[in-house]
Amino acid sequence: MVQSATARRLEASGPGAEKRRREILGAASRLFRARGLHATGMREIAAALGMTAGNLYYYFPSKQDLLAYCQEETLGQLLDLARGGASGPRRTPDQRLRDLIEGHVTVLNEATPGSLAHLEVNEVAAARRASLLARRRSYETAIRRLIDAGVAAGTFRPVDSRLATLALLGALNWTVKWFQPDGRKSATEVGREFADLLLRGLLSGAPKHARAAGSPAAAAKRHERPGATSFNGSLSKRERGGSNGA
Amino acid sequence: MVQSATARRLEASGPGAEKRRREILGAASRLFRARGLHATGMREIAAALGMTAGNLYYYFPSKQDLLAYCQEETLGQLLDLARGGASGPRRTPDQRLRDLIEGHVTVLNEATPGSLAHLEVNEVAAARRASLLARRRSYETAIRRLIDAGVAAGTFRPVDSRLATLALLGALNWTVKWFQPDGRKSATEVGREFADLLLRGLLSGAPKHARAAGSPAAAAKRHERPGATSFNGSLSKRERGGSNGA
DNA sequence: AGAGAATTTGAACCGTGGTTCAAAGCGCGA
């Protein structure tokens, strides 16, 4: 009960310590994202920086903390983004939302230090999760308010801002699953197109939208798929790892 | 080298076997989704059905297979959906896309047996992953073609159909992260609103969109956040599990 | 009832991976 103050002072007090921590965080983040959270071991993270597994524990108390800090980092950047747009002079909600979308994609896919998204939030322990969720909620609220403002101003159609926010965030966060730095488009470009897509939608001219007459989810009702996926197919037991593409 | 044909016949040949497998698959799927793939152990899945861990191996050769089958199942339903819409008489691309969106959300969030999305694809071993990725690609292509068709017909604005598909799928797949069966809206309702949102976008009237004059991602450049997240905060070591909310 | 197959059990095996720790290195001021 008294070890906290004393025992903890022993760890990482030097000048380069903070920088070192950034490096570790960076490597961890990169690996988490590339190979998955559970697939990356502490030894692996350490090896990526030419150091030893046990040495990591001189800078971070646990893997959990590594993950938590990654998320805090990213979340911090996103919140900065949201706040930054808010402080600007008089900009319309749609302009601000555009920038936010573009920035979001950029932060998630190009930012160097901690690029791990909200993904895997439930992997962090309860105590830390609470803080993360609170900040995430804050970010989501910011977006939602922006949409509400747009609706109030008449710029946006009257929509369920909660759902719209969720749809928006889904599209944006999902980018980490497929975006490739050496792909044909930069993160910022993707962000720009996404903004356009989400704000203007797909439809072109005056919507001659007749409510789909057919049965919408009727096809989904075919649950009884006879022998669709036979279980007795060839099953190669055991097989591990390998490189994972996008 | 000769065990395959012989040894495997010993497993699960009875009449109720197939039904049993469905049950297992269902429980696994439910748990995977609720507590996360790695958080759910075989013993847990077994316990959920009142059986024993080792008993599962009488029906499935490995946890990997459990996961793979879950994904195959879901993917199969989605492909059915895509094909179903295609076979219909003369329906416009936007109508078909609407239905597909609605169906997608429904399948992912209400379907009983295997509701695990494309998520976690890289968790399955190489051999099986290949098949899954192929089918997933097939599904994505179907959507993309739908969009292309819509563009060709003039119903949709000229967009990068690849990006549009990705944005769409992101929004849809992300629903599994927040959707709650006992929430205020059913999966189908959510799907319907999403369809509307994605097809029509947020903007209302004639877009008086002046290209955002300000610096778009300028705020994102603030990487040097001074002491924003101090690392020396209180760090509670060790802490495990706990219930995870959405 | 009884034989043989289908199913289930429970305990043990075992690799993996997060974590700890005492014993070195290393750097720098005195």
Added chain:
DNA sequence: TCGCGCTTTGAACCACGGTTCAAATTCTCT
């Protein structure tokens, strides 16, 4: 150069969880 903290090491610890297996139980058909 000596000493003293900051760092790093490497090996070992240990629990967790997927998996195996031989024995026990249940089911079914005659």
